Amino acid sequence: MAKVNSKKTNEWLLTLPSLVWLFVLFLLPTVMIFAIAFKPPDMYGGFASGWTLNTLKDLAQPSYPIIIWRTIYLSLITTILCILLAVPAGYCIARLKGKWRQIFLLLVVLPFWTSFLVRIFAWKVLLHPDGIIKKSLVFLHVIGPDTSLLYNAGAVLLVMVNNFLPFAILPIYAAAAKFDFRLVEAAQDLGAHRFQSFMKVFIPGIWRGIVTAILMVFIPALGSYIIPDIVGGTSGEMIGNKIAQRVFTDRNLPHASGLSAFLTLAVLVPMIIVLIMQNRKKAAPIFEEEA
């Protein structure tokens, strides 16, 4: 009996630090996002006592549906493009041997380690009217000299795909590395075309990796804030920008909470769907590769 008790004690000793820390500083703040949306703002940028439904009424403003719609479609297109590009990349890396596989994998992981701000800034320089992309495209007569590559939804999309792509490649690669490629060969021996065998054998074989990749791209994409802030301009704004404006420009925390509560709900829907589909053991592998 003493052994059972000490095992339980050990478990609690090891679990408590992270459990308490994340409960107080992650779970509680997330719940507060919902609660404070129903508080009235005060004059000092905080919130007063009492409860109100005013924030909900404010959120019915006509400018919000446009931004919400843009946030959703930009995130969806980003996810689709990332998956379409990550599947062949994951397939290619998984088929490489030894040293080359290591090198390619390192090259995919490296952007994770470089400063996020620096990479977005690099795109701002590239897309700038004086940047090389604009100059080359004008030179090739693909675009006119008046076309702006910066400060629109297209620029946001380009930089989002660039930023989130490694998050899609890694889980798809992890699934493809475990995939038995003899199955594809068997399908081809039995008369399937190359593309047919790819779609009907390889894709279902790495399906779990694809689902993880969708989650890893779509959810953070919904909350994008810096990318639209730096390359988006007003026509590329997303919900994240509105939240930041309510916090830093108007100092209206309840209003920011209301928008954040909406974003939290939008994020929870795909997460719950995927959590139901995947159990805990299968959700983890991406991070082993990432390390």
Next chain:
Amino acid sequence: MKKSRLPLIITISLLVFFYLPVIVLVVNSFNAAKFGSSWEGFSLIWYHKLFHHREIWAAVRNTLFIAFGATVLSVIIGTTAALALHRFQTGLQKAHYMLIYTPLVIPEILMGIGLLLFFVAIGMQLGLFTIMISHVTFCISFVAMVVLGRLQNFDYAVVEAAQDLGASWPAVAWRILIPLLSPGIVSGALLAFTLSIDDFVITFFVAGPGSTTLPLRIYSMIKHGSPPLINALSTILLLVTFVAVVISQNLMEEDET
């Protein structure tokens, strides 16, 4: 059977897509021109200016202070969390795993605003301390996942054998766990350190007056400042992270052999 070249071509184009902006930025940091549209000769002028930029050095100090504190705390909490997750398969650990996994996928901006509301609600002054606490909060999950990955072939019986032979918890931790787990702990620590140094979104929400970190400084430079200076600063940052990656890769290879 002939293999299709298409996946390889796509993969190589993607790598160009990843690295082209960064390469242009590094090259421009050595460009004497004030606006990076044309090459006006090799120059170190921007690095020279950077080293005499007092505000940047103050930001570097803040950043390193926060990163060291956040790394130490998150490595301790994240490692114990990984041990618990690896060792026990109970209902408590299922909830524990959820609590550790969710911060990894939730958008940073939600964590930032949540922490801001929390600090405002309890009346805590925003500053270096609130930034450090916030960094620990998101680093715990990354450290726990990295250490958990390293734990897959760790046999917990060693710990139980030591305890049966009368070893105390500190002795077990110091003489068994830390030596065996050190590659995982070091790569977790490097990840936490780089994440803390790099974090902008969460830091932006919980920073107060006088607690400007390097990413906050870079952001205000991007918004209002001189591009060549950011190029030079970015190149130095890239070099630092590159060294961190090489170290952690070497550690992992040693661990595998």
